[in-house]
Amino acid sequence: MNKNRLEAFSDGVLAIVITIMVLELRVPAEPSWHALLSVFPTFLSYLLSFVYVGIYWNNHHHMIHLADRVNGRILWANLHLLFWISLFPFSTRWMDESGFAEVPVLAYGFNLLCAAVAYYVLQQSLIRRQGRQGALAQAIGRDWKGKTSPLIYVAGLGLCFLHPLLAVAAYTVVAMIWLVPDRRVEHFVTRAHEDRSG
Amino acid sequence: MNKNRLEAFSDGVLAIVITIMVLELRVPAEPSWHALLSVFPTFLSYLLSFVYVGIYWNNHHHMIHLADRVNGRILWANLHLLFWISLFPFSTRWMDESGFAEVPVLAYGFNLLCAAVAYYVLQQSLIRRQGRQGALAQAIGRDWKGKTSPLIYVAGLGLCFLHPLLAVAAYTVVAMIWLVPDRRVEHFVTRAHEDRSG
Amino acid sequence: MNKNRLEAFSDGVLAIVITIMVLELRVPAEPSWHALLSVFPTFLSYLLSFVYVGIYWNNHHHMIHLADRVNGRILWANLHLLFWISLFPFSTRWMDESGFAEVPVLAYGFNLLCAAVAYYVLQQSLIRRQGRQGALAQAIGRDWKGKTSPLIYVAGLGLCFLHPLLAVAAYTVVAMIWLVPDRRVEHFVTRAHEDRSG
Amino acid sequence: MNKNRLEAFSDGVLAIVITIMVLELRVPAEPSWHALLSVFPTFLSYLLSFVYVGIYWNNHHHMIHLADRVNGRILWANLHLLFWISLFPFSTRWMDESGFAEVPVLAYGFNLLCAAVAYYVLQQSLIRRQGRQGALAQAIGRDWKGKTSPLIYVAGLGLCFLHPLLAVAAYTVVAMIWLVPDRRVEHFVTRAHEDRSG
Numbered sequence: 041m042n043k044n045r046l047e048a049f050s051d052g053v054l055a056i057v058i059t060i061m062v063l064e065l066r067v068p069a070e071p072s073w074h075a076l077l078s079v080f081p082t083f084l085s086y087l088l089s090f091v092y093v094g095i096y097w098n099n100h101h102h103m104i105h106l107a108d109r110v111n112g113r114i115l116w117a118n119l120h121l122l123f124w125i126s127l128f129p130f131s132t133r134w135m136d137e138s139g140f141a142e143v144p145v146l147a148y149g150f151n152l153l154c155a156a157v158a159y160y161v162l163q164q165s166l167i168r169r170q171g172r173q174g175a176l177a178q179a180i181g182r183d184w185k186g187k188t189s190p191l192i193y194v195a196g197l198g199l200c201f202l203h204p205l206l207a208v209a210a211y212t213v214v215a216m217i218w219l220v221p222d223r224r225v226e227h228f229v230t231r232a233h234e235d236r237s238g
Numbered sequence: 239m240n241k242n243r244l245e246a247f248s249d250g251v252l253a254i255v256i257t258i259m260v261l262e263l264r265v266p267a268e269p270s271w272h273a274l275l276s277v278f279p280t281f282l283s284y285l286l287s288f289v290y291v292g293i294y295w296n297n298h299h300h301m302i303h304l305a306d307r308v309n310g311r312i313l314w315a316n317l318h319l320l321f322w323i324s325l326f327p328f329s330t331r332w333m334d335e336s337g338f339a340e341v342p343v344l345a346y347g348f349n350l351l352c353a354a355v356a357y358y359v360l361q362q363s364l365i366r367r368q369g370r371q372g373a374l375a376q377a378i379g380r381d382w383k384g385k386t387s388p389l390i391y392v393a394g395l396g397l398c399f400l401h402p403l404l405a406v407a408a409y410t411v412v413a414m415i416w417l418v419p420d421r422r423v424e425h426f427v428t429r430a431h432e433d434r435s436g
Numbered sequence: 437m438n439k440n441r442l443e444a445f446s447d448g449v450l451a452i453v454i455t456i457m458v459l460e461l462r463v464p465a466e467p468s469w470h471a472l473l474s475v476f477p478t479f480l481s482y483l484l485s486f487v488y489v490g491i492y493w494n495n496h497h498h499m500i501h502l503a504d505r506v507n508g509r510i511l512w513a514n515l516h517l518l519f520w521i522s523l524f525p526f527s528t529r530w531m532d533e534s535g536f537a538e539v540p541v542l543a544y545g546f547n548l549l550c551a552a553v554a555y556y557v558l559q560q561s562l563i564r565r566q567g568r569q570g571a572l573a574q575a576i577g578r579d580w581k582g583k584t585s586p587l588i589y590v591a592g593l594g595l596c597f598l599h600p601l602l603a604v605a606a607y608t609v610v611a612m613i614w615l616v617p618d619r620r621v622e623h624f625v626t627r628a629h630e631d632r633s634g
Numbered sequence: 635m636n637k638n639r640l641e642a643f644s645d646g647v648l649a650i651v652i653t654i655m656v657l658e659l660r661v662p663a664e665p666s667w668h669a670l671l672s673v674f675p676t677f678l679s680y681l682l683s684f685v686y687v688g689i690y691w692n693n694h695h696h697m698i699h700l701a702d703r704v705n706g707r708i709l710w711a712n713l714h715l716l717f718w719i720s721l722f723p724f725s726t727r728w729m730d731e732s733g734f735a736e737v738p739v740l741a742y743g744f745n746l747l748c749a750a751v752a753y754y755v756l757q758q759s760l761i762r763r764q765g766r767q768g769a770l771a772q773a774i775g776r777d778w779k780g781k782t783s784p785l786i787y788v789a790g791l792g793l794c795f796l797h798p799l800l801a802v803a804a805y806t807v808v809a810m811i812w813l814v815p816d817r818r819v820e821h822f823v824t825r826a827h828e829d830r831s832g
Contacts (some may be wrong), residue, residue, distance in 0.1 A: 045245060045299050047639060052253030055646030060261060062720050063654060067728040071735035090720070094713040098706070101639050112296070116417070119292040126260050126288070134265040141269035219710070243443060243497050250451030258459060310494070314615070317490040324458050324486070332463040339467035441641060441695050448649030456657060508692070512813070515688040522656050522684070530661040537665035 043110050046118055050100060053122045058093040061086055061129045064136075082136045088212060089132045092152065095218045096125055096159070106176040107166045114169065117162040124155040145204040146197055152211060153193040160186055189214045241308050244316055248298060251320045256291040259284055259327045262334075280334045286410060287330045290350070293416040294323055294357070304374040305364045312367065315360040322353040343402040344395055350409060351391040358384055387412045439506050442514055446496060449518045453525060454489040457482055460529045478532045484608060485528045488548070491614045492521055492555070502572040503562045510565065513558040520551040541600040542593055548607060549589040556582055585610045637704050640712055644694060647716045652687040655680055655723045658730075676730045682806060683726045686746065689812045690719055690753070700770040701760045708763065711756040718749040739798040740791055746805060747787040754780055783808045 065086055068075035100121075110118075131151040135144040163186070167177045180186070196210025263284055266273030298319075308316075329349040333342040361384070365375045378384070394408025461482055464471035496517075506514075527547040531540040559582070563573045576582070592606025659680055662669030694715075704712075725745040729738040757780070761771045774780070790804025 045249060048246065048642065049249045049253055049295060051639060051643045051646055052250055053257050055643055056254055056257040056650055057260075058716075059647050059650040059720050060258065060654065062651075062724050063261065063657065065724045067724065067731055071728075071732035071737045073737055076737065076741060087717075090713075090717055094710070097643060098709055098713075101709070115296055115299070116292070119288075119295075122256075123285075123288055126257050130260050130263045130265065134269075137265060138269035143269045143271055143274065147274060243447060246444065247447045247451055247493060250447055251455050254452055254455040255458075258456065261459065313494055313497070314490070317486075317494075320454075321483075321486055324455050328458050328461045328463065332467075335463055336467035341467045341469055341472065345472060441645060444642065445645045445649055445691060448645055449653050452650055452653040453656075456654065459657065511692055511695070512688070515684075515691075518652070519681075519684055522653050526656050526659045526661065530665075533661055534665035539665045539667055539670065543670060 043104055043107060046110050046115060047104055050104075050118060050122060051097070053126065054093055054097045054100070057126055057128060058090055058097075061089055061132060064129055064133045081140065085132050085136045085140075088208075088215065089128050091215050091219065092155075093125060093128065095215065096121075096155070099159070099218070102179075103163060103166065103176065106174075106179055108170055108174070110166075111169065114162070114165050117158070117165045121155065121158040121162050124151060124158050127151050128155075140204050140208065142200060142204050145207050146200050149193055149197050149200065149207055149211060152214070153190060153197075156186075156189050156193065160190075185217055189217070192217075241302055241305060244308055244313060245302055248302075248316060248320060249295070251324065252291055252295045252298070255324055255326060256288055256295075259287055259330060262327055262331045279338065283330050283334045283338075286406075286413065287326050289413050289417065290353075291323060291326065293413065294319075294353070297357070297416070300377075301361060301364065301374065304372075304377055306368055306372070308364075309367060312360070312363050315356070315363045319353065319356040319360050322349060322356050325349050326353075338402050338406065340398060340402050343405050344398050347391055347395050347398065347405055347409060350412070351388060351395075354384075354387050354391065358388075383415055387415070390415075439500055439503060442506050442511060443500055446500075446514060446518060447493070449522065450489055450493045450496070453522055454486055454493075457485055457525045457528060460525055460532075477536065481528050481532045481536075484604075484611065485524050487611050487615065488551075489521060489524065491611065492517075492551070495555070495614070498575075499559060499562065499572065502570075502575055504566055504570070506562075507565065510558070510561050513554070513561045517551065517554040517558050520547060520554050523547050524551075536600050536604065538596060538600050541603050542596050545589055545593050545596065545603055545607060548610070549586060549593075552582075552585050552589065556586075581613055585613065588613075637698055637701060640704050640709060641698055644698075644712060644716060645691075647720065648687055648691045648694070651720055651722060652684055652691075655683055655726060658723055658727045675734065679726050679730045679734075682802075682809065683722050685809050685813065686749075687719060687722060689809065690715075690749070693753070693812070696773075697757060697760065697770065700768075700773055702764055702768070704760075705763065708756070708759050711752070711759045715749065715752040715756050718745060718752050721745050722749075734798050734802065736794060736798050739801050740794050743787055743791050743794065743801055743805060746808070747784060747791070750780075750783050750787065754784075779811055782811065786811075 065082060066079065068079050107114075128151065131144070131148040135141075135148045138144040163176075163180065163183075167174065167180070170176050192210050192214050196207040199210060200207035263280060264277065266277050305312075326349065329342070329346040333339075333346045336342040361374075361378065361381075365372065365378070368374050390408050390412050394405040397408060398405035461478060462475065464475050503510075524547065527540070527544040531537075531544045534540040559572075559576065559579075563570065563576070566572050588606050588610050592603040595606060596603035659676060660673065662673050701708075722745065725738070725742040729735075729742045732738040757770075757774065757777075761768065761774070764770055786804050786808050790801040793804060794801035
């Protein structure tokens with residue numbers, strides 16, 4: 041069973057999630073700078089969710105590239121990940137409509153946490169199939185980003201009881217960690233690719 | 239006529255159906271746990287439909303993989319299947335908005351039944367084109383899942399007159415049956431793939 | 437310039453158009469058979485537009501398969517076709533919301549006519565690039581369907597002034613004409629494919 | 635790291651953006667010619683945004699075709715471009731709902747400007763990776779279109795203070811400049827393709 045359709049389907053879902061979020065963006069009530077400014081927090085929450093979907097697409101791209109084949113378990117682990125990502129527009133909208141109130145910000149963070157766990161489960165399924173000596177296991181290495189992120193999410197959930205914006209700050213920190221390019225993985229991807237080509 | 243675009247188009251439609259359902263999810267009216275809890279049934283119906291689209295994508299993936307070529311009849315049998323699946327967001331929304339009332343739950347089950355019949359028709363068209371000795375016919379074998387599912391749907395439609403939630407339970411049972419991995423088919427897919435590659 | 441991305445982009449747009457139309461479907465106001473019956477005309481107009489997009493995808497699939505390469509002119513002729521098809525959800529919705537009133541039914545027919553003309557323009561661009569002796573020109577032959585359809589649309593537009601449902605009948609007749617498989621084209625597609633493969 | 639998934643994901647996002655804009659189109663309030671005429675400006679703004687997405691898809695298609703490989707920086711430069719394009723439905727809707735008022739027309743132009751800058755950044759990242767002697771750098775040459783467009787956008791933003799429609803005219807001029815086929819680039823694309831094939 042090859043991985044092309046898994047990639048195509050995931051690309052489709054991620055492309056739709058990242059794009060339909062804009063349908064949720066309410067246009068300013070009046071044609072004024074003031075009204076535009078009032079939707080600025082909405083814009084930022086859209087940007088944060090856009091960046092998160094971008095990060096998942098990027099990492100998914102690298103991870104599947106290094107994998108060999110997929111089986112039924114992996115297809116469902118992938119759908120599980122897509123399920124939590126598909127809820128981003130919903131939790132973003134609630135957080136935004138509530139004006140960053142406590143419960144919706146907690147729900148948004150919980151959604152991010154579930155997606156991170158689902159990503160980890162998918163990654164482990166792929167590694168188990170390929171073996172500990174495979175390209176994926178070696179590229180990921182100790183995976184400090186994957187292990188740190190859930191901890192920061194949980195910290196953010198705790199901070200939310202102090203002030204919801206502290207939680208949003210924690211979620212933004214995780215996004216920043218992933219935005220910084222991970223040279224090690226990319227190096228492995230490039231090498232694995234060259235090994236196959238030549 | 240090769241099958242790549244059939245796969246690409248089906249992936250596109252299924253990816254959109256699975257993703258736009260989240261647009262239907264109404265955010266809780268207030269930023270409270272109580273309001274979040276009140277949308278929990280909505281969440282469950284979303285999950286059920288998500289799993290159904292996932293099952294169809296999964297099975298479609300395997301089935302087309304084993305098929306050789308497609309013709310005009312098969313393209314339309316495929317569009318027929320996609321038509322019924324594309325109505326899932328509609329019937330999910332109605333069932334959900336009505337609070338799982340009798341008629342919408344019946345309509346949802348009827349939609350599931352039509353999709354199952356359309357899948358069966360597509361499968362038979364593919365088998366007819368490939369022949370009884372083909373990889374697809376052999377992989378499917380006696381197809382007890384495909385034959386049992388419509389019966390459970392019909393039973394669910396009947397149970398709905400007792401209580402709508404009994405029907406929802408029946409629909410969930412069918413999803414469970416398909417979620418359990420079918421080792422036989424996967425075995426065939428793997429073997430057919432290896433036969434071609436080597 | 438190869439044609440893969442043209443196919444992928446067109447598949448994407450057509451898959452989205454065919455799927456988002458369901459978002460326009462209003463759920464019945466009450467959970468009753470009576471309310472479900474009242475949305476039946478909506479359902480039929482959705483079905484008609486679904487079949488139309490299916491026909492375009494099917495024909496587009498065949499046509500591009502027989503084409504060799506594409507140039508800038510062809511990319512824009514294709515986008516022109518996609519533009520008119522992308523308006524189907526809009527004109528379907530208006531026709532439906534108005535209860536099949538005269539002006540919206542005319543607008544729907546005009547939309548179908550524009551899509552047919554755009555398809556013809558794309559087809560001619562592809563033939564001009566490949567030459568009169570090319571596989572596409574020969575497969576299409578005298579193209580009686582492509583030439584008859586606009587005439588029936590125009591007749592439908594005229595009949596609309598007698599009664600809108602006569603126009604809808606005319607639009608349905610064109611869909612029927614295309615649904616009937618065109619053995620000649622398929623024969624050519626199969627042959628062209630075999631010539632390339634072996 | 636190959637470029638197939640970058641193309642697939644970008645195609646997906648652009649196909650969705652170009653298609654969901656139609657969901658924003660409000661159907662005329664009454665089934666009359668008069669009501670249809672009143673949504674004509676809406677139709678034109680939809681057409682303008684459709685053409686813009688078409689231009690970006692077209693240029694993106696050519697640019698990525700000439701590129702060799704992609705890295706993490708390029709993936710993010712591409713996501714940055716997609717972000718601004720994904721906001722087109724939002725800014726189109728606001729401009730349209732306000733009846734082409736000053737601030738929304740400025741916001742629309744600013745969105746176009748950001749997309750143009752993001753495209754330029756992506757192009758430079760691709761050129762840097764491939765080298766000044768690469769196919770892409772040579773095909774683009776002095777890039778007068780890419781350099782003129784931002785100037786016209788800025789001029790449009792200034793003209794908007796005189797009258798918003800002057801700004802819309804400026805945005806339309808830029809679209810026209812790109813719609814006219816650029817023989818030089820296409821020539822290069824064709825040649826590069828032939829060099830690889832044979």
